Amino acid sequence: MEFGEVVRKRRMVRRYSSAPVDGTSVDRLLRNAVRAPSAGHTQGWAFLVLEQRADVDLFWEAATPPSRAAEPDPWLRGMRSAPVVIVPLSSKGAYLDRYAEADKGWTDRDETRWPVPYWHVDAGMASLLILLTSVDEGLGACFFGIPEGRVAALRAAFGVPSQYTPVGAITVGHADGAGQVRGSAATRKRRLADDVIHRGRWSG
Template identity: 65%
Template sequence: MEFSEVVRRRRMVRRYADRPVDPALVDRMLEHATRAPSAGFSQGWAFLRLDTPVDVARFWEVTTPEHADPESRWLAGMRSAPVVIVPLTSKDAYLDRYAAPDKGWTDRDEARWPVPYWYVDAGMATLLILQTVVEEGLGACFFGITPSRVDDFRAAFGVPAAYQPLGAVTIGHRHPDDTGSRGSPARRERRAVDEVVHRGYWGG
């Protein structure tokens, strides 16, 4: 598949067919994720791979908000995914890396950072997962983990305190009758390129 076609086809899929995902494809997604750029080659990301029914069920058990509607079509559709990948990032890995002799900083002062690149880099790695999903003819959806459930998530899967989850990615074969929630793109138009690109000067 041409790269432009991968970009064009990428969208969030919220309902999955009752079919397993080839583990080799998940391997490829994660290998591609590790090819993302990272500041100072810090590579402060990590990925929790959940690809057994027991682990996926545990994920939903510990992350679903107590107030969630058990009849929710969104939740039922997302729970049908056979694979969940949780991208995580370590701020300490970046602060330590830039306090190293070859970087020139002498401390771990977070104020030196113009933006938190530990999130930026992990986000780019996550996008490579989403793009690989499309290339392999699968579907995926990135979504957040409710803050009040993060501690339960950590405890259930032994995630160290130094690693912060960005969210989670459900992965599977798209259901042929995917009529669940289509999300915001169904209600909002994509902004045109000339609305968001400012050439030479803002508004130019």
């Protein structure tokens, strides 16, 4: 598929068919993810890959607030139909360590040196490569956040080390075209390029 077509076709898919995902496709998602750029070539990311039904179900048990699990809405029911969940994680410590090395010129691990948390930015770039590769593989995918208060349960369920923070999760599968749950894109128009691009200086 041409790259331009991949970009145009990328959508957040919120409901999946029962068709399994080929393991070679999942491997390609991950191989492309680790090609993402990272500050200082730190590569301070990790990916928790859940492909077995029991693991996927455990993810939803850990990541879903009990009140919501008791009465799942259409979004949650659709998302739980995904056969694969990938949790991208970032390590702040890896970046603080990397930039305290001799070639970077800093002598400490002072977090205030960082104007933005590039550990999360880089994990986000890797996540986007997973989303785009999913399109190229003929799959659907959706990036979403872990609800407030559920990170500890997720860590405990899968033995995630304390130095890694989940930046979200990505469902992957074959889109169920007949039962899609509409997201914000259905009610909010995409902003025009002229509204957000400022050439030479800020305008408008």
